[in-house]
Amino acid sequence: MNRKKKSMIACLIIILLIVIDQAIKVAVKLNMSLGESIHVFDWFQIEFIENNGMAWGMEIGSKLLLSLFRIVAVCALIWYIGKKIRDGAKMGFIVVLSMICAGAAGNIFDSLVYGQIFTASQPYYMGAGPAHLVSWGEGYAPVLMGRVVDMFYFPLVRGTFPDWFPIWSGEPFVFFSPVFNFADSCISVGVFALFLFYRKDLNLEDAAALRQDEVNAEDHAKG
Numbered sequence: 001m002n003r004k005k006k007s008m009i010a011c012l013i014i015i016l017l018i019v020i021d022q023a024i025k026v027a028v029k030l031n032m033s034l035g036e037s038i039h040v041f042d043w044f045q046i047e048f049i050e051n052n053g054m055a056w057g058m059e060i061g062s063k064l065l066l067s068l069f070r071i072v073a074v075c076a077l078i079w080y081i082g083k084k085i086r087d088g089a090k091m092g093f094i095v096v097l098s099m100i101c102a103g104a105a106g107n108i109f110d111s112l113v114y115g116q117i118f119t120a121s122q123p124y125y126m127g128a129g130p131a132h133l134v135s136w137g138e139g140y141a142p143v144l145m146g147r148v149v150d151m152f153y154f155p156l157v158r159g160t161f162p163d164w165f166p167i168w169s170g171e172p173f174v175f176f177s178p179v180f181n182f183a184d185s186c187i188s189v190g191v192f193a194l195f196l197f198y199r200k201d202l203n204l205e206d207a208a209a210l211r212q213d214e215v216n217a218e219d220h221a222k223g
Helices: 003-031 063-086 091-117 182-197 199-222
Strands: 037-041 044-051 148-153 157-160 172-175
Touching: 003 044, 003 063, 003 091, 003 148, 003 182, 063 091, 091 148, 091 182, 148 182, 182 199
Parallel strands: none
Antiparallel strands: 037 044, 044 148, 157 172
């Protein structure tokens, strides 16, 4: 497969995944209140939450710095995908990298745009209704400070800690409790596939870089 075709496929994958991610998020944002839940199956629910942090609802450090870091990371990843296409990397490797890129870009879009175009979502118990669209700049937060929309919840196993269990004795628990979004899934599946199926591609690149360093060192010593 030539470079042009690989580039087109990579672009289409990134655009398609971002569109799917944003369509889901906008539908949730405009039709659900914070904390509202839709029971699909016992093991799967649509539960609307927002977070200021990283994937899977984590929060680490400054929101603004995190958003800027994400933008830099996505730009670096786009450059890396282009480099691997020029180097003749496998199409599967390019697809996996494109999935990771799309997931990261999807969450950046929330931070970049949502605070500008949406009113703030209110808790479900307040009965205020879902958020709605407003003119650019009239939303709930400045650029890069919007909150990321999450909605997929898979309470696969529910139970109660036994009485003999330390600290949480008798407390209820849910196995796999994070609420996440489609972009998070793209990142997670992409990273998993990368290390499961394309670890050799990463190792080959590391080996090539190491070999180049050795050659440069030898040339420097000879000079």
